[in-house]
Amino acid sequence: MAPMKRWLVLLLLIFGVSRVYAYELVLPKEKKSTVTTDYAFFVGRAHNGEAILINDARVYTASNGAFAHSVKLKEGENRVVVRSNFNTQIYRICKSPSKIQKAETVEEFEQRAGIVKNDNVPLRSTPENYGLNRIAHLFRGTSVLINGSKGEFYRVFLSKDKSAWIAKREVDFVETSSAAAFINMDGKRFKNAAVQVISFTKNLPYTVEEREKEVIFKVYNPELSDTSVYTLNIPKPEKYTYKVSLEDGVYTFKVSELPADIKDYTVIIDAGHGGSERGAIGCLGDEEKNINLRIALELQKHLKDLGINTVMTRECDGNISLGDRVKIAKANNANIFVSIHLNSIGDIPMNIHKNKGTSVYYFNPNSKALAEIVEKRVSKSAGTKKDGTRTAAFYVIIPPEYVGILVEAAYMTNPMDSVLYRTDNFAKNIANGIAESIVEFINK
Numbered sequence: 001m002a003p004m005k006r007w008l009v010l011l012l013l014i015f016g017v018s019r020v021y022a023y024e025l026v027l028p029k030e031k032k033s034t035v036t037t038d039y040a041f042f043v044g045r046a047h048n049g050e051a052i053l054i055n056d057a058r059v060y061t062a063s064n065g066a067f068a069h070s071v072k073l074k075e076g077e078n079r080v081v082v083r084s085n086f087n088t089q090i091y092r093i094c095k096s097p098s099k100i101q102k103a104e105t106v107e108e109f110e111q112r113a114g115i116v117k118n119d120n121v122p123l124r125s126t127p128e129n130y131g132l133n134r135i136a137h138l139f140r141g142t143s144v145l146i147n148g149s150k151g152e153f154y155r156v157f158l159s160k161d162k163s164a165w166i167a168k169r170e171v172d173f174v175e176t177s178s179a180a181a182f183i184n185m186d187g188k189r190f191k192n193a194a195v196q197v198i199s200f201t202k203n204l205p206y207t208v209e210e211r212e213k214e215v216i217f218k219v220y221n222p223e224l225s226d227t228s229v230y231t232l233n234i235p236k237p238e239k240y241t242y243k244v245s246l247e248d249g250v251y252t253f254k255v256s257e258l259p260a261d262i263k264d265y266t267v268i269i270d271a272g273h274g275g276s277e278r279g280a281i282g283c284l285g286d287e288e289k290n291i292n293l294r295i296a297l298e299l300q301k302h303l304k305d306l307g308i309n310t311v312m313t314r315e316c317d318g319n320i321s322l323g324d325r326v327k328i329a330k331a332n333n334a335n336i337f338v339s340i341h342l343n344s345i346g347d348i349p350m351n352i353h354k355n356k357g358t359s360v361y362y363f364n365p366n367s368k369a370l371a372e373i374v375e376k377r378v379s380k381s382a383g384t385k386k387d388g389t390r391t392a393a394f395y396v397i398i399p400p401e402y403v404g405i406l407v408e409a410a411y412m413t414n415p416m417d418s419v420l421y422r423t424d425n426f427a428k429n430i431a432n433g434i435a436e437s438i439v440e441f442i443n444k
């Protein structure tokens with residue numbers, strides 16, 4: 001080859017190789033976008049120690065090249081330049097003004113009777129679609145008295161001291177309605193459960209309150225009088241679950257003690273997402289659903305070795321709805337439900353030192369103890385940062401029939417966590433931490 005040509009080939013080679021090794025971005029997905037969020041996230045992977053600058057700020061990259069960075073957006077057009085020695089990419093992000101919520105007031109009206117259209121309808125303490133304001137889950141066919149509305153919600157009149165809120169779409173109004181008559185009440189005590197049954201001539205609304213030593217169920221009959229409230233106090237053991245059922249005006253409230261023997265437990269293992277629902281995407285392009293499943297399979301192995309009965313909501317990469325996951329748990333009389341996920345950034349400034357590690361969520365007070373043990377043990381066994389134990393109304397952990405927790409093992413979008421969750425032992429370490437926690441919880 002002539003010297004000139006040789007140089008050309010060499011240049012082409014360098015150019016080609018450098019292009020292959022330039023950084024890749026997982027987020028944002030598009031070069032041009034319109035958002036209403038306050039921050040834009042730049043998540044991706046650098047190669048061979050490539051230095052990444054985003055709007056001239058040097059970005060931290062983990063040993064595997066993973067990086068994550070947030071840019072605060074101003075209203076209107078934002079130009080973000082992502083560059084390294086090998087490549088420069090320009091992102092245009094338009095922040096449209098966030099919708100200003102008009103302050104709505106409560107509209108008062110004459111009491112009207114209605115019927116709840118579906119099962120499992122949240123009765124809320126405030127007129128907002130906010131997870132933790134649920135005070136009960138009403139059954140289809142429950143009679144309610146409505147005397148006001150605000151936004152998407154109707155106000156439900158329960159007694160002179162108590163009102164609650166229900167989504168408008170869940171209620172049908174009825175023309176005529178008469179008060180329910182009380183039929184009878186009966187209490188039974190079993191070795192591991194206490195049951196109270198109360199019967200009326202129609203389905204009435206109820207609420208639940210958990211106190212330190214008891215669970216208080218109340219049934220309201222506001223059409224009879226505004227003081228017509230039936231209160232059932234059922235003592236609760238230290239480790240318990242409870243169940244409410246309603247059929248033809250007959251409420252059954254059951255508070256059960258969890259089994260003492262590990263061999264009497266059924267644990268539902270729920271690998272989050274699956275199939276077309278990939279979950280969060282990591283800096284290096286990893287999909288959350290796959291890591292969730294790996295952890296779930298390891299957990300199943302470990303619990304089986306301990307003699308605990310396990311049921312998986314999915315064992316391969318397929319779609320399964322949240323409703324079906326809960327159905328599986330109830331059909332198998334689950335005692336414990338463990339949902340496995342990895343976290344991602346929300347609409348908060350990304351802080352790689354803060355938004356990392358293991359957090360555990362629960363909804364019912366009966367699940368708090370297990371959540372705390374899991375956070376402590378998993379962070380130890382997997383070497384993750386303790387990111388907290390929090391309450392949240394994730395669908396699969398709402399039913400009080402089992403102790404339910406949702407584990408966010410690590411952050412998909414945290415560069416340092418990405419080094420951890422890509423190691424061979426990560427799934428096993430997380431699973432071991434969860435399994436040891438379940439044993440500690442049962443034997444406590």
Ligand SMILES: [Zn+2]
Nearest residue numbers: 272279341342
């Ligand atoms: Zn998830």
